Amino acid sequence: MKPRAGGVLTSIMVVLTMTTGMIEAVSFLALGPVFTAMQTGNLLLLAFALTGAAGLSPAAAGVSCAGFVVGAVLGSLLESSVDARERRWFAPALLAEGVLLGGGALVAWHGGVDGPPAGPVNGHHFGVIALVAAAMGVRNITTLRVRVPDVPTTLSTRALTAFVGGLPHVADPRIGAGARHEGRRFASIGAMFAGGLVGGWLLHEGVRPAVVLGVPCGLVLLLGFASWAVPARRTTEPG
Template structure:
């Protein structure tokens, strides 16, 4: 247990000679961001994950089969917007991929710009297209819609758009947040820090169990893997608690704060020749 706690500590506060240096805590922060954005997207944007493409592909199949609660256009739009983000991420890799700190800095700056635009978009739409509103009154509107449904009224909830109820807030958030997560996924893939993919943690959990039974408890990397799984879970919990209270704007603010932390971690090292920066 002590060794696992030490491993978790080194993931969050790496030693100077650590092979991946500050990339590890930075990617843990981005994993927390992924939990936040997936809570927001799934609970507010009509059953989509903007960070996990696998879920969107499955949801697209559900919607084509006319499964209740799943709408094909939200899944399709999310996949298309995520693809745009991956393209942007690929171009960033092309220009900055040789320096890990600079690569993560640039990609996070672009990702932050998308999230800031989403935050501004919420307030603009609330001013000029206030129904349904987000960022402070979303929970109240959802409750009102549920009351209307209980009374027998044929009124879709703003949290679950239908083909006949295309919400500009939903479109705007998908179009801006899905590319941000496409950039994050492409960045994490290029950095290739073990057990820190920032979004899809299926293999991380599998690794804990399989490695324990294959090589013994000490080889499970439980400490490192538990940190990233906990970060995603806490991000999802935080996002869900804020969303159910109608604070979608606060979720975006927390995301921006986390992304600024990553930027602050990378700025001092863009010219460093440390092993974790150069990858050599």
């Protein structure tokens, strides 16, 4: 049973997009530089690191890629198995993602991860990177299954391109135009920026990375429990 399309689902996906900005602030500014959600950027960092570029860790980027793949596989298996029993898979997927994010926050807290390592990336940093990347792998599988137009939650390139392409006097009917489409795109872009801004500001003010990670973890878990608590007939449809 898939979540019912509409304003509520779109709002959930916008909130998830904001959490991506906060997560990547921690990933890039406190764990790496490395990305855990935006694997396009991470693959490029890996490529640059393998050429010997200063300040980049091929191990960190590789762990992120591996964690993301594992998360995507596990997310797909989880969601497909729940769906095969004709039950709601969206809430369990959010809860699984939240648990992985929480695991990353706990490892960061107990491992004393307070910023980029002074030397080579250590085990605690690798643990946080792997868990958060796995959570983002689950997230991306969920996003693909939900298919909310214009709100991919883990990247903004296509949303920004579509937003520009949908502006008056530029609008291309093949990519969709109008206030509804443009509103979703603008919300997606704004949420990513806001999440990155808040996450970066909190880290700049000395808030521990574990605490910053705890915010998206809490939001994702809250959305998961809320989705589960609402009666299925109001939130789902076949498919």
